[in-house]
Amino acid sequence: MSVRYTGDVSRSMSVRYTGDTDETMLIGAPGLRDASGGIVEFGSDGVKIASEPYDQERNNDYFGYALTSGKFLGDGANYIALGGPRGNSGTGQVKIVKLVNSSHYEVQEIVNGEEPGSYFGSVLCAVDVDNKNRDVLVVGAPFYGNLTQINIDVNNINEDEGKVYVYGYDSTSSMFKELQQLSGSNTKNSRFGSAICSPGDINNDGALDLVIGAPGSDSVVMLKSSPTISMEVSLKTSLVNPVNVIQDDDERFAIQVCFKYTGDKSSPPDVIVNYTVFIDNSMTQQGIQERILAEDGSYTVAGDKKVIRGYEIPQCSTNYTVVVQKYRVKDIVTPVTFVVKYAIKHQSGTGLNCSESPCPVISAFDAKRQVPDADFFIEKIKFKKDCGPDNICETDMKLNVDPKYNYGRPDTLVRGPLAGFHLDVNVTNLREPSYGTVLKVDAPYYISYLKVKTYSLPAVRCSPRNINETKSILECELSDLEQPFVTSRVDRFTIYFEARHTPVVNTFDVNINLETKSVDINMSNNKRVLQMKVESSADIAFEGFGNPELFVTSKTKVDKVTHRFDFTNNGPSILESHMGSHSIFTVKYPSVVIDQKSILKVSELNFVVPVETLYFDCGSSIIKTIVPGSSRLNSTRTYQLKQRDEAIENGLNYNCESGGCKMVECAISPLGVKAFVTVKLSYDMDVDILAKVKRQSSKVESLSVSSVATASMPPNIGLTTPLSHSAFVSRNRIILSRLRRKSQYARHR
Template sequence: MNEDYSEWTKVSNGKTETYFGYSVGLAHLTSATNNVLIGAPKDNYDQCKNSGFSKTGVIFSCSSTTDDSCSKFCVHNLESTLGRDIQNVSNAWLGVNIDINPRKEEFVTCGHRWKSVYVDDQYVKTFYMKGFCVVTTLNGSKSRRLLLMKSDNITAGGTSVKYTQDGQKIIVGVLGRDKYPGGIILFPNVGPNPDGKPMLLSSNIDNNYAGYAVASGKFFNNKYEYSVMGVPRDGSGAVLIIDETNHIVQRLQSESKEIGSYFGMKLCVADVNKDGLDDLLVGAPMEPGQSREEGQVIVYLSDGKKLQKKLVLFGDKEEGARFGSAMTLIGDIDQDGFIDIAIGAPYENNQEGAIYIYNTNKEGLPSTYSQKITGKDAAMGKDMKGFGISISDSVDVNNDSCPDFLVGAYLSNQVRLLFSRPVLDLNLELLPESQKINFAEYNCPNHGNKAVCFKVKLKFSYVQNNNQIPPKIDLEGQLATGSQSQMNLSRGVQSFGFKLETGKKLEKEFHIIVKEHPNIFQPIHITIQMALAKNATCKICPILRTKTFLKKIPFELECGDDDKCTTDLKVSASTTLKYLLYQKEEKFDIKVVVSNGNNHAYNSFATFVFPKYLQYIQAIKYKVQPDFECSTDSSAEEDMVHCTLGNPLPKNTNSTFALKFSSTGTIDQPENAINISVKTKSFEKPQDLKNNKITIKIPNRMKASTEFYGNSNPDLLTSETKNITVTHVLAIYNHGPSPLFGVTLNVTLPSLLKERPDLIQRICKNPSCPTSFDWQTISKGSNRQVKIVFIVNEKIHSVKKDLKYLETKAILARKDHRLYIADKNQWPWKISVQTAFQIEQEPIAWWIILLCILGGIFILALFIVLCWWLGFFKRNKVNRDEDQKSFAASEKLSNEPEENNVVPEKNTNSDDKFL
């Protein structure tokens, strides 16, 4: 960017609604007092000799050194040559275009709406819009008129006008419209009133606007100059290359599918690839893109035989911008030896307007612009509209060896003179202390940890190759190291500033820290951004040709000469967990073994992908590299854990570790199995990737301890009970740990309910009185209860004397058993709830009681007789005399002493009172 639109911009303003700036021209400062020419095609020559016409159009002559120093330039005495009886100059649009002779101090301008008047015998006037052009010296001393009116079959002559490159001819565009054919008139630029040579198309088809734009160029050799005319309404547009014999050498047809793109409305000839042959830029300002009238410019390059389409320029593709409405060569503004081009988009951003600058180079014309100047940029605090409708050729106005040019903004009646600035070639050498980074050499601290560091030295210098470049200059820069490294232990960017003197070198040194786990296949990018200091004191500060410098420093790898490090990783995984109980928190391990069968594996990772209802706890290291570590990533739909296997993971080695997980029990719906995938990543050949991924499937099982019971309230009905309410309760309780899914309860009511509704009735809150119940889910710790209520009539005891109980039967079923364990045989559950009836006993007759008493007496008497007959009541008599003799003999024997019996002596010294 070296067009200055702030301090070094000159301003010219015209009257409102005069289209001041619709055309512009910038001449070299020689004998002319003013060198800025500005067309205002809707202004009037009130300062020149009064011709009696209105809004003739005016050319203004302005100074390039002073703001608003413009005066009307009387290019021709409109009354002296032709009287008002044979011409009408009102609304002639004089100044609709301006072209300055590249070889002489003169310029040409036209008024394509000038009208000739034909008066018949009845003095009836007929107006013919033939147009006219005037050639005038820059100092206004001489002017001559190009006699277009000699040709009877033309209209709107002077719609476009252009000098040939040698300045010896003038090409005037004649608009093809109505019944008149279009084309060009070629005038020799000699003599006071030379005759032109019409080169018109043989016929006009549908107002094709042939001659709307004209140019010339040496396309096929460097000697002969061909004329070019635009035909913007020939279908979607066309451009014709013609020679002096009016032969069409080449026809360029628009490839647009849109009618009305106005391909050929503007033309620009330039040798953009510097091969000695002219090339052609064709504007199609009405070409739509994603929105209407975005505009485009098509570039055709010459191969010596014909012009061939090379590329298309688009600007910023803004709606209604009409990019390509103006195109001009603006010289070598970046001073690289190649010409540069400015393209106008006068209606961009709600008619504010803009110009785009394209810097050609040894590769030709780039597809992207180098600088954009908007109407707001050049407004200088004023309202700016239509900026970019016209762009002049470049001239070094302020003698700084840099081209400057004019830009018109006709809708706000303003013109800006934009000054280029000199270009400074800054030399910068970026010298790292080593050509490769050893990432295994931890040579500096980083927040208490060891890190890999290296130094970079910068050397700055410049040469004063332009007298406008100061001998000393203040510069500021920024060193950025990208995402793999950082500066000052925390940041990856560091700013600096210094004063540089021409012819001397200045050095700066920076310390760079490599971040942990870098991608060693990607080099460290060190980018230097340079700019002039904001407080620079130079009067006309230069522009840096190169603002960005880049150095790439690779990592040192142990992978042979090619540094490709082709590996062959293989992964295996296992777990001891047989199944996972649904909605039960449980911990388990996934053990992984990664083996490397080829070169060192740099930047190798193992990535675990698992459902979000699993929670990663920690990594268990068995046999891993020192820099092994794992980190989580929850940004995707599934959770992930990334584990670095080692940098490098050496060849022919294994990395063995395990990841511990916990089931959170928060899943909403059961699954047949949970999938945990493990995938390794490294630099491998496609055929070696098949064993880089494995998926562990852990069956998901469910267990629900279920309690199903029922009761009756009351449980017994007696004859004394009147009308009473009986409630049968059925209850289900889930003790877990898993929920119950798809549970149904089917109830069978007492049959008496249908047989005798007068004796028993069911009471329901729900009118449908359901007997089937469907529960989708019964979670752990939850229950479901069903109450069935009956009203029992007291007559039931007398009517149904043989009725023992009221019985309600229930079956509890589960639709799906496939995930449940340990209780499959328990289902379905069957229970019965009963309410017992007390049966009323009838009284016993008296004769039955008497008969029973008599029967009892008879049986007792019979029993006594039987016992007597068996001798139960008889006893033996005792012989008392023999008993007495036997007793006396035994007494006598007991009083005689035994032979060996020794009576012990009494111990009179014993303290014991009792033996």
């Protein structure tokens, strides 16, 4: 046959020669009809361009990107498989179709990809693996990356690792369905499934083999085919009232492994199945001793069973007695898990003759299972619970939480060394018993659990669980997996928390969840989210003193005049820096210079600060010197301050209330509770200062010398809501040491 066609088939991506008597050639046309895709068929009766009826929603699905044909549906007829790697909203899709006329095809079956972007359906291959004149469809998804695991384990994602799916007709269910999933090396970027073909029977075992490429790993995988048989596996117990439920008085019971073998006449008439039963397997995985064991003290039983094809009634193994270890049953909620592993045993004396044909294997694949190609079966048996005839505990737990704060604030957590809060908790069960009832408190890492106080029995037990650097969880057990939280029970308890390490934040959340292993029919009652408002608040004492208070100018020589300012943080919050802001202390002090001579000047300016002070800075114009031996019981540190390169200029700046005075400004942090800062100023003053000033200004009748100190706190400190007003100055400003000389007397405040 020779074909020449010069028309546009919309960027052909795949070709299939059917080899039928009509010698038909199929060409995929993924760009047809706005890239919804279709088929171009060359045959003895000419050229056909076929697609589905136009639907805008299928634009860019690319059907025909991959194409093959085969006997897929068990009726002996040939069908066409079209791959659309961008179909089904991006997960990819494959359609089994049949041409009905020269322009349309009819869809018979559809299979969908499981992951967007995997390019499921970009590679297709049809192969008769068991020589039964019936093809399976092998579908490649080379860009599959296991992204469905992203919410479980991000480390389990292998981008573009690739995956291959096998679909075929199941004669038992008369359905076209997924039979198997194949994975390569699970290596990132290997793109397993980029090419798939059947080169024939490579190893001469009578079955066609499959070759799969993985270009990203420079590897080709060859899969050898073996015939498969269908085997239903079940576990039967002697627990009958009700079925598979362990009663309180059950000390032992029997188990059997049962098999039902189906297949056509080409299948062996009988097989021997080797099996192993793992008893109470879920407990073993948790590192807990099993609640049930075999009569001989082991945790497994094993054996062989000859199974004959075609029996309607399952064929069961011998009885095995298992014992309930009552003293180990501390959990009646988690079912007892029996895991049955099984495989065909190849030996002489059975219906198998592996020298003449490949030995069959059991087709254990079930796409609906968590492990689709598992070679094991799981049976779960429950314990009897006090939850009605259905043995299902439908509970309705109700949670109430009332927060209370230290320092007497009704709705705010005040930061400080004694900061904390407690939760008054009330839990009620309105319906059937609740097993494994746990209260979980999720709080930031800086919140620490102190204790729990219980007002009802049994006592509540709480244990902290630090999760990471930003989160901590407290778990309080209200009932275990053996003794439930019974109907109408009410638990009242208080949980105490310490919060002294709370950083400067406006709010933080505390999430409280009540969890149960029973079935809670109203989960809305089980959760509370508390938004905790946070404030910093301080009771500030700010006072000033002058010395001496009074002297006679004509008779007293004044060597030194001192001013002193005392600042105390009475708490409860620490005054600490926030976003670069510190507590700022500003001191304005007077000076009088006449004819370039200082009549009034500061001889010493000292700051006394706590030794815990981490930051003390007065700017580049100030020279800072630590005064040795000035510490009070090693609790303070004294700094002497001097203006750098201070110029002497004439001026009568003796009243700092009016401005014009010299100034020093120092930033300090932190200032803990009960921490204090003292500012001391010592002045040298001429005894004739009043007369000399009057000669400069005839309007001066009296002289008033004053210094001013101002304290401003970081913006996060709630000074507008102090806890005590006894010593608090609303403007944080104190005017000190009015030195007055009236005629022969002067008063210094």
